[in-house]
Amino acid sequence: MDSKILEKSTLYSAFSELGKRISLPQGIFYWSGRAKKEAELNGTIGAAYAYENDFIKDGQSEWLPCYLNGINEYFKNLDINDLVPYTAISGISELRDIWKNWIIYKSLLNEKEDKEKLDRLKKYITTPIITTGVTNGIFLICSLLLNANEYIITPNKRWGNYDNIIKGFLGAKIKSFNYFREQQFNFEGFEEAIDEVAVVQDKILILLNFPNNPTGHVPTKEESLKLIELLQAKQKEVKKPILVIIDDAYEPYIHADNVINRSLFYHLQDLEENIIPIKLDGATKELLLYGARIGFVTIGLKPKWTKNDKELEILKNEIDNKLSGLIRSTISNCNHFYQALMINLFNTKGSEEILAMREPVQNLLKERYMKINSELKKIKNPNISVDPNSGGFFTFININPDYGKASEFAELLMTKYNVGVIPIEKPDENVNGIRIAYCSIDITQIPEIVKRIKNALADF
Numbered sequence: 232m233d234s235k236i237l238e239k240s241t242l243y244s245a246f247s248e249l250g251k252r253i254s255l256p257q258g259i260f261y262w263s264g265r266a267k268k269e270a271e272l273n274g275t276i277g278a279a280y281a282y283e284n285d286f287i288k289d290g291q292s293e294w295l296p297c298y299l300n301g302i303n304e305y306f307k308n309l310d311i312n313d314l315v316p317y318t319a320i321s322g323i324s325e326l327r328d329i330w331k332n333w334i335i336y337k338s339l340l341n342e343k344e345d346k347e348k349l350d351r352l353k354k355y356i357t358t359p360i361i362t363t364g365v366t367n368g369i370f371l372i373c374s375l376l377l378n379a380n381e382y383i384i385t386p387n388k389r390w391g392n393y394d395n396i397i398k399g400f401l402g403a404k405i406k407s408f409n410y411f412r413e414q415q416f417n418f419e420g421f422e423e424a425i426d427e428v429a430v431v432q433d434k435i436l437i438l439l440n441f442p443n444n445p446t447g448h449v450p451t452k453e454e455s456l457k458l459i460e461l462l463q464a465k466q467k468e469v470k471k472p473i474l475v476i477i478d479d480a481y482e483p484y485i486h487a488d489n490v491i492n493r494s495l496f497y498h499l500q501d502l503e504e505n506i507i508p509i510k511l512d513g514a515t516k517e518l519l520l521y522g523a524r525i526g527f528v529t530i531g532l533k534p535k536w537t538k539n540d541k542e543l544e545i546l547k548n549e550i551d552n553k554l555s556g557l558i559r560s561t562i563s564n565c566n567h568f569y570q571a572l573m574i575n576l577f578n579t580k581g582s583e584e585i586l587a588m589r590e591p592v593q594n595l596l597k598e599r600y601m602k603i604n605s606e607l608k609k610i611k612n613p614n615i616s617v618d619p620n621s622g623g624f625f626t627f628i629n630i631n632p633d634y635g636k637a638s639e640f641a642e643l644l645m646t647k648y649n650v651g652v653i654p655i656e657k658p659d660e661n662v663n664g665i666r667i668a669y670c671s672i673d674i675t676q677i678p679e680i681v682k683r684i685k686n687a688l689a690d691f
């Protein structure tokens with residue numbers, strides 16, 4: 232949104248550089264707002280929705296945001312001390328420990344236990360600090376690492392809010408690369424981006440997100456090994472620290488067998504090189520509590536940085552102090568109620584039962600994922616391609632820019648076919664396509680939505 236009237240005012244003349252630079256991009260809100268009013272089939276909403284009786288035994292037929300079966304109990308009977316007081320700046324220590332144990336527990340879910348690696352994980356990751364959702368975690372960690380005008384590498388298809396935080400807020404720069412090449416992660420583009428940044432900076436910052444928003448991509452096991460080898464080789468070559476921020480917002484939603492089924496954080500943490508992983512989590516999608524606004528930042532430290540356990544503890548405290556300084560100077564501390572709720576949940580249910588509570592929603596999303604991909608395969612049109620996708624909430628259809636602009640296609644879909652999608656158009660970064668949020672489309676509607684997309688393409 233521009234600020235034409237505001238810019239002429241005395242108020243604007245008093246704005247800081249940040250005040251002048253920042254704005255709320257209207258794209259997603261514009262399309263989802265219109266879809267709510269105009270579309271019969273709405274694929275714009277990035278939250279998991281379903282008929283309650285499809286994910287809750289004995290649920291109603293109401294269309295609702297998906298939630299953990301049994302979570303309602305935790306909204307009742309909280310002690311006044313769990314509601315009213317401030318929490319510690321970096322979060323309630325009991326929840327921080329619970330989340331650290333949860334991270335350790337998840338490291339073993341799909342992997343044979345390797346005692347040495349497990350001990351190292353337990354010892355060398357920081358105790359997560361609590362943030363206001365993943366968004367705030369991205370903001371805090373980027374504030375910690377990025378000066379204005381410095382680069383962070385992240386692919387051309389990414390969550391749009393990265394741009395608001397990195398460019399809009401911090402005045403830093405994004406070194407973008409084309410995410411895919413021949414339907415695979417684009418290693419060449421990624422490597423080039425690292426090379427270019429290594430020339431101008433003493434550190435390489437990378438921000439990755441799997442399952443990805445907007446594509447749904449998760450690296451295959453081969454891709455992930457290649458990615459790690461590439462990072463190792465580059466670190467040796469450029470001899471600069473490589474910090475890899477892993478946005479794990481959609482971590483549990485893996486829908487295919489041939490892709491990695493745990494966060495890339497774990498593998499990066501095992502590496503000896505100065506490849507420093509930073510894990511960003513949120514209760515938001517992981518525990519289906521969007522409104523809770525609880526997230527976590529966890530940093531993987533390297534054994535060679537400290538001489539003994541005492542030094543390691545001091546190092547952790549010093550990192551904590553830095554992050555706490557950032558929290559204190561921005562949000563002061565996070566929501567008490569939901570931290571208390573999560574403590575109660577973990578203490579009464581335990582990790583295994585929490586996984587079981589979430590399973591119906593995971594299954595439901597997986598069924599939709601399979602359905603939408605099998606339907607999309609039926610569209611034979613050389614002007615479109617579907618990005619590799621194996622997890623998360625979304626799928627992305629590229630439209631050949633010579634065929635037409637994604638926003639014009641979305642307009643046609645909305646006005647003539649009553650289908651709402653989010654167009655993403657970034658000509659400078661080779662992005663022209665539509666994101667379909669199957670997380671909020673019932674499976675029975677998927678064939679129809681794809682049929683309408685197919686017809687609209689013929690009509691475009």
Ligand SMILES: Cc1ncc(COP(=O)(O)O)c(C=O)c1O
Pocket residue numbers: 277363364365366367390440443444478480513514515516521525526
């Ligand atoms: C990739 C990605 N990261 C982070 C977020 C934000 O998470 P939160 O709501 O916990 O701030 C989203 C939300 O859409 C997202 O898609």
